[in-house]
Each structure stands twice: as C-alpha cells, then as structure tokens.
Amino acid sequence: MSYLPDCCGGKESASVLFPSCTVRYDVHPFYSSVNASGAKPTPLVPPPPGKSQISSPTLIAIVASISVSAVLFAIRYFFLSKRAKTKDMTSQ
Structure with a gap:
C-alpha cells in the first residue's frame, strides 16, 4: 500500500499487481450495479457452512x-x- 501514492497519485484509476497482492481503484464504478434487464442483480449468497462447492x-x-x-x-x-x-x- 505504501507504493500507491508514488505510482498512482492523482490518477482517476489504476491497477497495481504484485505477486502477493492486487489492488484496483477507480473514481467511477468498474462493475455494473444494474443488469441488462434493468433490474438490480441478486446478491451472491455464500454456501451454507460445511457444504462443498x-x-x-x-x-x-x-x-x-x-x-x-x-x-x-x-x-x-x-x-x-x-x-x-x-x-x-x-x-x-
């Protein structure tokens, strides 16, 4: 995290990739909050504990x-x- 100000200062978006860490930020949403039909997507529900995926x-x-x-x-x-x-x- 200490590298972010040096490499990404003042930018609207960036992706920083290291072998053990990936950081992405953007001032605009980089994911869709509404699907193609216009409805909000259903939230992902984690599987019940102990149930294999x-x-x-x-x-x-x-x-x-x-x-x-x-x-x-x-x-x-x-x-x-x-x-x-x-x-x-x-x-x-």
Whole structure:
C-alpha cells in the first residue's frame, strides 16, 4: 500500500499487481450495479457452512485423473527400473 501514492497519485484509476497482492481503484464504478434487464442483480449468497462447492461429477473426474496418473507413473517407474537392471546385467 505504501507504493500507491508514488505510482498512482492523482490518477482517476489504476491497477497495481504484485505477486502477493492486487489492488484496483477507480473514481467511477468498474462493475455494473444494474443488469441488462434493468433490474438490480441478486446478491451472491455464500454456501451454507460445511457444504462443498465442488459438484460430485467434478470431484469424481479429479480423483479419477489423479488415480490414473499415479498408476501410469508407477508402471513407468517399474519398467524403467527393470530396463536399468537388464542393462546392468548385460554390461557385466
């Protein structure tokens, strides 16, 4: 926050991006307070406590892809280590 006066002093709007922080300000609203139909948008309601935001199909897809990746990694490791042992035996 101490960098804002030096980089953004007197400007109507700015975005400051750092690896651990993003700051945006504007003297005019940079979001829409009315949707296309002219009605005010309904406020976002946070999910009830303890309720996961990830759907079951998404969770299944994530777990399945991680499992398949782990199995493929183990198979590749097995074959590469077997090849290295075979190569060592033939060179002796």
